[in-house]
Amino acid sequence: MDLFYEVKGEGTPLVFIHSPGVDSREWKFIAPILAQSFQVITFDGRGTGKSPAPTAPANLVEDLKRLLHHLNIEQAVLVGHSMGGQAAADFALTYPSMVSRLILLSPSLSGFPYSKEFTEWIAQVNSLAPDLDKMIDTSLAGPNYRVVMSSPQRDFLIEMHTDYMRKVFTEWKSFEVNWPQPPAMERLEEISAPTLFLQGTVEWGDMERVAEEYKRVPSCKFIRIEGADHMLTLTHPAETAGYIEQFLKELV
Secondary structure (H helix, E strand, O other), X not given: OOOOEEEEOOOOEEEEEOOOOOOHHHHOOOHHHHOOOOEEEEEOOOOOOOOOOOOOOEOHXXXXXXXXXXXXXXXXXXXXXXXXXXXXXXXXHHOHHHEEEEEEEOOOOOOOOOOHHHHHHHHHXXXXXXXXXXXXXXXXXXXXXXXXXXXXXXXXXXXXXXXXXXXXXXXXXXXXXXXXXXXXXXXXXXXXXXXXXXEEOOOOHHHHHHHHHHOOOOOEEEEEEOOOOOOHHHHOHHHHHHHHHHHHHHOO
């Protein structure tokens, strides 16, 4: 296994899949809380943190499968944030027997038609390449970062985002990601694992539309954390961990 990972605690395995733009350090406040009751596995996705850069199109679902096999885990709870949530949902659709519970934090969704405002913001950030400082400033000026950028975790987020951007432009050989087909947007009714959809209230409007789509999942619970933005993992870790633990205990 070439991906960097850490395992803490004992019990039911919880595998945490981080957001793009950061690395597994985003779980530094949540992981210790949940490691008191569960086995917590965090890892750096390909091209982030201490994991090697992609040399060919990445496949987040297959990377996750290889990690689970390496750890001899036949079934786990998946906890995914943002695109990590997208990867978790796609994994649950591709390998349903390997997922006991699905926990999604402000997830993106493969096949979802994002708004003009969101896609123009992404395009604006990318147009500033290779000026990393301008890219980082414009990215973190997004409305989904308003809370964290006014919080004590501001510098930590900037540090992770800077490390990520620098790695992208100095090490990555491929920028493509292969997703399972058909996209999850077309198959949400097929998700069999009990699902928790957790989000903040300071977000792009697209997040509400993604949440509406997830109402098609047969067993999905929705929770909103008032005053949190996209980085609820940094600004509301105790609350987020508490909802995760409560959800898992409810289903025992």
